[in-house]
Amino acid sequence: MNIKKVFKASATIALLGAFYSGSASATLQLGTGLIGGSGDVQNVLLTQPGVLDTLVVGELNQTHQLVNFTSNENIIVPGGGQARIEAADGSFNHIEWGLDDPLxxxxxxxxxxxAGANGSANIFLIDQFGATFSFLNQALDGSGQNFFTGFSLDNQVIVRVIIDSASGMTGISDLEQVRLGPTDRTVPPIEIPEPATLALLGLGLLGIGISRRHKKQLA
Incomplete structure (x- = not known):
């Protein structure tokens, strides 16, 4: 076995690994229930009862940023101070929302x-890079209590939530108790490599340097 070739290959792999190990896309997650509690999110207040449109505008209760809810059919906020969005015809199969401020x-x-009946829904979270994270066939209980929490494992940012109910169910009766934790959508700084990663990078550069020197000696 040619030891120099093996060393060169190993060094190249180490170099590539050092460069690409931190370039993975955001990791948005979706779980059932109120994960982590609700102390770090704000309630969305719906203060336009009776407005019938494909767009409903809400407002965060503390920082007062506007939240836009849109659907492919008319939706409405019922009166009585309910934090709920309903479909004009009793159920809807699509709704999405995000903050009005693009930053x-x-x-x-x-x-x-x-949910109007037992069924499922497809839920999509969009990050600040435009990547879509799909959570398909999320079970919905017809009793009406189907809490979900979307979050990130690597400090990335959600900019939009989309819900599409499965074709086999009667539709979503309403969307309730939406809560958001607003944050700046600026891309986080690149993480500084750990010592082990730096060591691998150095090994890769050393291997390439030795290989080039060997080629010059043979030339």
Whole structure:
């Protein structure tokens, strides 16, 4: 076995690994229930009861940023101070929302889907890079209590949530108790490599240097 070739290959792999190990995309997650509690999110207040449109505008209760909810059909906020969005015809199969300010996203989102019957929904989280994270066939209980929490494992930012109910169910009766943790959507700084990664990078550069020197000697 040619030891120099093996060393060169190993060094090249180490070098590439050092460069690409930190370049993975954001890791947005979705879980059932109120994960981590609700102390780090704000309630979305819906202060336009009776407005019938494909767009409903809410407002965060502390920092007062606007939240836009859109659907492919008319939706409405019922009266009586309810933090709920309903479909004009009793149920809807699509709704999405995000902050009105394009410079903001949210680190965490919580919401409750009131389903008209047992079924499922496809939920999509969009990050600040435009990547879509799909959580398909999320089970919905027809009793109406279906809490979900969207969050990130690596300090990335959610900018939009989309819900599409499965074709086999009667539709989502309403969307309730939406809560957001607003944050700046600026891309986080690149992480400084750990010592082990730096060592691998040095090994890779050393291997390439030795290989080039060997080629010059043979020339």
């Amino acid at each position: 903001l996203g949210f680190a965490k989102v919580q919401f409750n889907i009131d």
